[in-house]
Amino acid sequence: MEDMYHADRAMSTQQDIKIKADKVQVYYADNHAIKDVDVEIADKTVTAFIGPSGCGKSTFLRCLNRMNDTIDICRVEGDITIDGEDIYDPKVDPVQLRAKVGMVFQKPNPFPKSIYDNVAYGPKIHGLARNKAELDEIVEKSLRKAALWNEAKDRLTAPGTGLSGGQQQRLCIARAIATAPEVLLMDEPCSALDPIATAQVEELIDELRQSYSVVIVTHSMQQAARVSQKTAFFHLGNLVEYDDTDKIFTNPEDSRTESYISGRIG
């Protein structure tokens, strides 16, 4: 298992740059939450953001699909580009951006609708399916990718909120990938799940890497080590260190990274 990961990592460093952040600053009113973050996120790679609570990793993640727009007092400066296009350009419609950059949240939050409707909602509002058959196909494909198809195929009309926590989170992942995004953002997707569900989701994340650029925020360093190829360590709003996951966990350059990983700060 470990060997396979190493092999993958060696390959992944060759990937193209998908997201590029340059001198990003985020303010909540007067509070300077993100300071001077420069990061380049590769395509078809899992990138983990780690760091102590309140270090800004979730805030930065939410900058990547402009979910921070919904917070009135939040202000973002600097450049964030996806495929070379500035996502904070006034011409960019955040709705279009979010179809391209899917998001999975900390707490599973399926809509109080059927499993089918949960997954079909995104494709419907973006007009990705021309008819019911195509929509059915998208739903099945998404549920299969999220490893939920076998459990859900006989109860597609059952409410999504009736699933177990782990199933709900996989449903949310299916919902996020149903709109055919290019980037998938995950904000502590396993923090509300038990170890078995966590393992399933992690396995899923590893498979999703084949098609998407995945960015995951996590509090669990073991999780970061297990699923990611690149790791970024945030501390007090600064991006302290960003490198291959191997390197961060075995031979960090910054003393703060080392302290955090070894459990001395956090």
Place this chain on the structure above:
Amino acid sequence: MKTSLLAADARTKKRNAAEARFKAYGFAAIIVAMLALLILLTSVLGNGMSSFRQTYIALDVALPEEKLDKSGVRDLSVMSKVTTIGYAPILRNALLDALAAQGIETELSNKDIGNMISKEAAATVRNKVLANPDLVGQTVSFDVLASGRIDGYFKGRVTMESAALDGNTSPEALMIAQALADAGVMETKFNWNFFVWPDASDQRPEAAGLGVAILGSLYMMIVVLVLALPIGVASSIYLEEFAPKNRWTDLIEVNISNLAAVPSIVYGILGLAIFINFMEFNQSSPLVGGLVLTLMTLPTIIISTRAALKSVPPSIRDAALGVGASKMQSVFHHVLPLAAPGILTGTIIGLAQALGETAPLLLIGMVAFVREYPAAYTPESGLFGEASTALPVQVFNWTQRSDPAFVERASGAIITLLVFLLIMNAVAIYLRRRFERRW
């Protein structure tokens, strides 16, 4: 010092005593409230249930051609020249015949016997004859209204003693009535007409009904629902979901809360000034009443809708935005359906409040005496523009009249109003249960 768990210390005793006292106060408060409710219901039901029953006399009325249609050609324009004054003697004769047929003898004058029949009865019979002129010349069975005093006798309101002091009836008349009732000619039965007939004059409590008031209230509720629900919900959605949070929206929010507390009569003055004096809508019309009640209900609806929208978990909004829904799609596809039970409940409670509101309607003239059913639409008066009255105003009106028979009518109207309110609240509860979804 070592303390035992088996003996409560002074501090614990004091705390327990305080808790016991608090429970006792609460219990006492509930008891007082239940007693008040019981007294209210007994009083209203005791006074009002009898208004749903009414005394009728079954008479075989000969409709003589020489009196009702001298020309004999059944021309309505000629026939309508015979007024109710012409019909009254016919009914009196029918009653006299009935007395003779039952072998009831009396010393009462024919006029006093005629007074046992309601003055409204002549008009009812006349309308039936004019509606169907072929009846003339035949003998037709009619259930005619007995007068208010006779009706009151069968309901226990009028007694032999009170009749002896009463200029409008006499103990002899009551004895005849009793004899007629024993013979099955006179009967007190369910009074469907109470819900159909319009108001009647002071002299004819037995003919007074809630028809116009119910229709007027219904029209007003339609106006309120059609205006207040969309406006209220739309403004709540805007304020809660779209409006920037700044000093202006704070100001608006404070003002909406204040408007909810403004005395309703103030809305009446506002309606009088704007809708009647300035916009020149017809006074007493359900349109103006509905507009005034809309203004009054809006703050209630807005406040409850905003509370319902606030209670939708933000994770649902995040989820919708996260898959690329626009703000409006996230509100209309996800937030609004989840808030619907709360919105519906708030709206129905607002409507119920509007249905029972009296004060503003007095100021816009809905207190008028209205005998004609208001049409929903006429070219002259527009939609809901004809003079009408409303249920609570009808209660107010009837309680001001001198004849004790109107006390019964007013209580009957109160029961009707309460039943409507109960139905609306039941609908609110049903809708909330029906649409409530867990997430």
